Amino acid sequence: MHPQLQLLVALQDMDQMIRETEESREQLEGLGFKHEGLENLKRAREDLAGQIDPSLGSWYKRLTARFGHAVVPVVGNLCMGCFASIPSSFVSKTNIDKVQKCESCGRLLYWP
Amino acid sequence: MDIVEVLKHTSPALFLPDLKATDKASALAEIVEGLVAGTSIQNPDTILQMLKSREHLGSTAVGPGIAFPHGRTLAVQRLTILIARSRAGVDFESEDGGPTHLFFVLVAPPQDSGHQYIKSLATLIDRLQDGDLRAKLRDAADYESFCAALKGD
Structure with a gap:
């Protein structure tokens, strides 16, 4: 996987963790979990975001604001964001040197 | 969600009966190795980073x-549960210091219908309040007897 895509996936996972912790804090703490490290996690998130190419970071931010998730999996040659077909030529390029975007919705593509 | 439903998300290949690690970082690494070995998961670094962040x-x-x-x-792409056990015990920075x-490792996709992930977590936590059950699980001979004890068979 392209190193920048690896960072973007980690950033999205972290953003979801922060969001879910804030939204479901009461429920999760009811199960016994403590979240005293939330501010540290937010700082770690900023450190990670700082390692991402600015143009990709800005694209990630725009997509997240618009769709909720900027990076989506490709399953069965379909973008799981908009269900458009992904050309098979993308697959061969994916693990080489590019971060791929869906030609239909612009989301960043991840092959799980 | 009952325990039988929860156990549908694991398998014998996702049972590590004897972790070697004794500290948190090594235990997480061993757990992720187990996840990769027991599934078709391709990206262990991402999972390890997520578990560390958590x-x-x-x-x-x-x-x-x-x-x-x-x-x-x-x-x-789907909720996956790995079960691991350490005979010696791991310093996992527990609340009680023990x-x-x-x-019980639960890894879920970003979206899952019906919030199976949180429901599974809640079911496991509730079930494992039972001290006798915890003792049985520590002594279970294999995956089958481990699951049978969890189900109360």
């Missing part, structure tokens, strides 16, 4: 001798 929030070792490392990541012997 531990930064606060230790998931919230029960007596039990931890529930968990989180969502793009690296998986060693952790049982690990």
Whole structure:
């Protein structure tokens, strides 16, 4: 996987963790979990975001604001964001040197 | 969600009966190795990073001798549960300071219908309140007897 895509996936996972912790804090703490490290996690998130190419970071931010998730999996040659077909030529390029975007919705593509 | 439903998300290939690690970082690494070996997951680094991030929030070792490392990541397409056990115990920075012997690791995709992930977590935590059950799980001979004990058979 392209190193920048690896960072973007980690950033999205972290953003979801922060969001879910804030939204479901009461429920999760009811199960016994403590979240005293939330501010540290937010700082770690900023450190990670700082390692991402600015143009990709800005694209990630725009997509997240618009769709909720900027990076989506490709399953069965379909973008799981908009269900458009992904050309098979993308697959061969994916693990080489590019971060791929869906030609239909612009989301960043991840092959799980 | 009952325990039988929860156990549909694991398998014998996702049972690590004898963790070698004794500290949190090594235990998480061994757990992720087990996830990769027991599934078709391709991206272990992403899962490891997610589980470490979750531990930064606060230790998931919230029960007596039990931890529930968990989180969502793009690296998986369905809820996957790995069960691990350490005979010697792992320093998992538990709330009570004691060693952790049982690990229930839940890794879920970013979206799952019906919030199976949180429901599974809640079911496991509720079931493992039982001290006699925890003792049985620590002594279970294999995956089948481990699951039978969890189901109350």
